[in-house]
Amino acid sequence: MRYRDLGNTGLKVSEISFGTIPVLSGDVPVLPDYFSLNEDEAISVMEYAYNLGCNLFDTAIVPEYGDAEIKLGKFAAHIGRENIIISDKSRFFDGNEMYKAVLESCKNLDSYSDIYFIHQVDEGNEDVTFGKYGAVDALIELKAEGRIRFTGIASHYYGILLRGAKDSRVDVLQGSGNIFERGMLDQIESEIAFRQKGFILNKVYAAGILPSFFPVKTLISGVLSYPVSSALIGIGTSEQADQALKEPENYGRPSFSEVMSVLEKSFVPIPCDRCQRCRCIYGTEIHILLRQYNYYFLGKDYWALRKLDMSINESASQCKKCTEMSCMKNCPKAINIPESIQMIKRLVEIHIRNSRI
Ligand code: SF4
Ligand code: SF4
Structure with a gap:
């Protein structure tokens, strides 16, 4: 040691x-x-x-x-x-x-x-x-x-x-x-x-x-x-x-990119390294949403969905009407944040709906 x-x-x-x-x-x-x-x-x-x-x-x-x-x-x-x-x-x-x-x-x-x-x-x-x-x-x-x-x-x-x-x-x-x-x-x-x-x-x-x-x-x-x-x-x-x-x-x-290529063998991760440079005008904690999405596919599906289900609808509807999209200005990974948030909303809808059937 x-x-x-x-x-x-x-x-x-x-x-x-x-x-x-x-x-x-x-x-x-x-x-x-x-x-x-x-x-x-x-x-x-x-x-x-x-x-x-x-x-x-x-x-x-x-x-x-x-x-x-x-x-x-x-x-x-x-x-x-x-x-x-x-x-x-x-x-x-x-x-x-x-x-x-x-x-x-x-x-x-x-x-x-x-x-x-x-x-x-x-x-x-x-x-x-x-x-x-x-x-x-x-x-x-x-x-x-x-x-x-x-x-x-x-x-x-x-x-x-x-x-x-x-x-x-x-x-x-x-x-x-x-x-x-x-x-x-x-x-x-x-x-x-x-x-x-x-x-x-x-x-x-x-x-x-x-x-x-x-x-x-x-x-x-x-x-x-x-x-x-x-x-x-x-x-x-x-x-x-x-x-x-x-x-x-x-x-x-x-x-x-080496880390991403290992993870990409299992799913398509959002390439967010959680630098926290993005700021949402409505206070959405973008890096946490993106983390839950990645964690969902990395084996924490139940926990990630439960957390996402608490806030994703509100965040996604704010994103839909947002014209500034200021969050993307500082993202070093050039992630399309509003699109990612809509994708996460769809994921939650599908899986929550399936879990209720
Ligand atoms: S696009 Fe969405 S996440 Fe980005 S600032 Fe607007 S509401 Fe916030
Ligand atoms: S700025 Fe980009 S890489 Fe950094 S936390 Fe936000 S979305 Fe993730």
């Missing part, structure tokens, strides 16, 4: 970090249905990964991630708290609520967190989060009190991560990307503001989809070729740990 600097924190983190979703149990939407480890099993998988060199373990507050935080606290006590780095998170944007959440997390872990992330920051909550007495300020206070060591922002949005990168109060960022959905990673690579911060990358397997199309080694060496501190992989078994934690021999990535 190789280690990288976590930005300017002084911490050295393993290139592969341990995501604890697969070791949780409980009635939780994020729980993969094939896992439900008890405490001893969870600790033994974490210890297995630790023995392979993994020193960064990522979790989230109870009950959002079931009991993963509690299990990680038990593992920390078992292995020696000082031997591992814990990153934790919760979805509170107001300072007061975040302060209370961190106290709760400390209780669950029976320890401090090395990094505490404000989870899922987006355009709707960013001003509260970064504003006076918002969650970032609360983390600064908690850092001064020694309840956490470093502050973090976790977001799926490039603009939010960039804001975090430019904010001197923020130490570490957590964002998503993989060799297919690499639009954010490409921008992070060329934006100097990110160089001072630690960066933990999630969704390396794209919700478990990509290992059916690419060797795990390619997925991991591909993302580690970007300037990230650690690639976060959900691990629930020793086999998964073996697969993920084997050191890549080099840090290369296939080109985007």
